Amino acid sequence: MLHRFILPIIFALLIYGFWISPDFKEIAAGVSIFLFGMLSLEQGFRAFTGGALEKMLKKTTDKQWKSLVFGIVSTTIMQSSSLVSVLTISFLSAGLIWLNSGIGIILGANIGTTTGAWLVAGFGLKVKISAYAMPMLVFAIILVFQKSKNLKGMGYVLAGLGFLFLGIHHMKEGFEAFKETIDLAAYAMPGIGGLIVFTLIGMFATVVMQSSHATLVLIITALAAGQITYENALALAIGANIGTTITAILGAMSANYQGKRLAAAHLIFNVTTGAIAIVFINQMIFAVDVVSANVGIADDDYTLKLAVFHTIFNVVGVAVMYPFIERLVLFLQKLFPKPAKKTASPRYINDAAFDFPETLLESVRSETLHLYDNAVEIIAHGLNLHRRTVYSEAKLKPLIKNQRSVIDFNLDEIYATKVKMLYGAILDFLARAQMALPPDFSDDLYELRGACHGIVRSTKEIAQFEENVSLYMQSDNKYIRKEYDAMRLQIARLLRQIERLRDTPEDDRDLLSLDDFRMDFERKNIVTNGTMDDLIRNNYITANMATSLMNDIGFLHNVVWNLTSMAKAVFATRSQEDQEVNEILALTEDDLDEIAEDTAT
Amino acid sequence: MNTRAILKALADAFDLENTTKRKKALKKALKKLKAKKVDYLERLEQADTDDERQELTVKLSVIKAQRKKGLAALGKLIDKDTV
Incomplete structure (x- = not known):
């Protein structure tokens, strides 16, 4: 009875939302395009099952450490841990890799993403992935119409990436209005309260902007302008690390139980890492000072020190979580059990x-x-x-x-x-x-x-x-x-x-x-x-x-x-x-x- | 009387090949087919459309062929009896 009304209610709410807010329309369209991209990616990767990609993935992720390295390298190249986690969910949903390997990649991606902080802090460089969306879609559609199974698969993968980029772009555009309202200086506060509040702000900002890179830019700008303290900036970075998992969670919405397991692993890992960083914040700050002094970073160069902090706390997180991967897998298997197929079993025949x-x-x-x-x-x-x-x-x-x-x-x-x-x-x-x-x-x-x-x-x-x-x-x-x-x-x-x-x-x-x-x-x-x-x-x-x-x-x-x-x-x-x-x-x-x-x- | 003849006489005596039962079953089936044939012929006379007529004609031809096979089999069984 209730099910019959859910869809019309959702439709009515959406129509109302579209009517009163163009920003909401843009965000909703972004989410839809993003999810469509996920479906397309999955379909594309399915075409390669049993093929070269599967062999390559199997070879590069057959051991835990290899998965970790794969995650680090691919995230460093793509400059987006969210994208790597979404791709990993697609690999997993398509049955190309195992959950253990997927978690390894996610852990690696968390280290790989810290290179972004270095690039942002060091060079102010930011790869704008949305610019590639349009040409990608054009090439993708041409490939999709090809007869060859591999070319068709590549087309779907490319279309999936294009739609992902486009979806993220629209979500960001839609959230521009919210971004304008985020004035970090208004919340500057010292002590443990500040640490928690800024972690939450960092999370919220990343969820809103769909990019930990964007949050890092915001943090660095606010830090350079003296709007926030160094400690507040660190807390924001921790929050950004947790908030970035929203992309994987969104991606897992259209994925199967395996994808959901991986998204949950991502969330668990990032929340645990964040919790460790918050609890041991003073030790972390000390470690950042030591490392910075050893690599020649000036004592007052807080932007680069932020990058060092980002790297240290992610590496610590990986070091802590790595031995527990097997247990995490077992826990996730319980949390998201494989759905039982409604299979027909014999009703009448019996050995008796x-x-x-x-x-x-x-x-x-x-x-x-x-x-x-x-x-x-x-x-x-x-x-x-x-x-x-x-x-x-x-x-x-x-x-x-x-x-x-x-x-x-x-x-x-x-x-x-x-x-x-x-x-x-x-x-x-x-x-x-x-x-x-x-x-x-x-x-x-x-x-x-x-x-x-x-x-x-x-x-x-x-x-x-x-x-x-x-x-x-x-x-x-x-x-x-x-x-x-x-x-x-x-x-x-x-x-x-x-x-x-x-x-x-x-x-x-x-x-x-x-x-x-x-x-x-x-x-x-x-x-x-x-x-x-x-x-x-x-x-x-x-x-x-x-x-x-x-x-x-x-x-x-x-x-x-x-x-x-x-x-x-x-x-x-x-x-x-x-x-x-x-x-x-x-x-x-x-x-x-x-x-x-x-x-x- | 040779061995084969003795064996046949014994088989017939005990109806080892179930000839009687088979004949009975065959006759029953033929009777059913005949009744079906009569029914279809009546329906054919009353049929209104070409489609219906054609359908009944085909069914009748199937029955005819089945009866033909049945009668031939029955004939063989009766021959066996009389030999």
Whole structure:
């Protein structure tokens, strides 16, 4: 009930926000573009799974220290720890690296980011990454349209980076108004209170500006202008270090559980490091003085001393956290458990039935129907129909005609979780059952195994058919639309008939009626009955359409044959004689061809 | 009487090949098909649309072919009995 209202409420709030504040609009757009960039990055990295990037990443992150070095080097080059953490989340979500390696990279990135403080303090240099966004997007889109999987993947990665930069840019622009209102001098205060308040300000400023670099510039400017004390500046740097994790947290919002684990690791690490720095602030200041004196930094050069402090407290943080990575991983695995996939497990087959052949056979029969029920979800959706529609009493022809919108469903996921898993379990059971059963039952068992195989094959064939049916059922070309509707109708009728057979008492089941479906398919086969030639000759359909039709007729032919065979095996009567009679009377493919020819003439 | 003939006589006596049961099952199936045929023929007479007529014609041709196969099998079983 509540779920139904959440989305409209969010939309209403957003619209109100856009209306009253252009800055809010810019920030919201920035967040959206950023998240879209994350999705694009992930998709891009997925293209390289098993490829060169995976090998390179695996090689450079296979040991903890290597991950650390990787983080330091990549952040030094990119000059953005946020970007490196977001990229690492994408690597992790795409399954390119392990969580341990990811945490290593994040720790390294925290050291790498201190080079930015040196650059800002020493040279006032700041790499403006948003300037690269536009050209990146242009190159990215060109690459995305390439046929090569690698080029396409590179395109998505580049587009992802472009959108990330653009998103950060818009967020910064939107927060400009807030930046104007931050007057650090107003909060200058000594002692522990000042330390905590300025840490919080540093955090807030970084969250607002989406860049610890920007906060550092602000700190250095305020420090140089004497607006804040040296201690306050250090506290701001600590806060900036914590605030910078917001980018990773934002990135993890669209990532999977692994990405969330890494974002949490980043937050835990930076908060712990910050806490250590606050608690041992006097020792840190002493260490900064010692190091500064040794490297020749003037005693009053607070900007460079700030850079030294930034480096020291991050290195200390890494040194403290590094030995606890394994424990941190275990904690995060508990905090963000791998979501359990809704997989279908066997309902009827059970090893206890091995001693009772009749029961065993019945359990396999029921399990085959269970597999079929799961497969029907794919088959019906593959026809762009809902199961309840197929199984309803309504006339199928008008239903199919009116159902033209594409049903959104993840065929691969349903196949992997509901069909493949169950099929595997049935096969495993059958292999063991065959050893336990008396030879008299092996034929029946063999038939049921074939039925299961037929069900799985049918889902595969429908998967091939689904792409074209989604395309052509919405086509402006009425001829191709009609042909695809006819095919949808044939399979839908068969599904309905199988369901009726299931509901019919065993003795009344007319399994021979299943031959009607085979016959109907043969008779309406437009490749053999000459309709296809007419359609092509009269230019009613294009060559591409004809090719799709021919392929799909082949796929559906197999579906009809597989499903009818499945129904014959599963609904077969228990009487041996009746089974034999059904076998005698059932029509072969040759019989059907012969009748098709007769009825055509 | 040779061995094969003796074995056949024994098999027939005990109906080892279930011929009688098979014949019975086949006759029952043929009867069902016949009833279906009659039903479809009646529906064909009352059919309003071409689509319906065509569909019933195909179903009838399927039944015809199934009956043909069934009658041939039944014939063989009866021949076996009379030999």
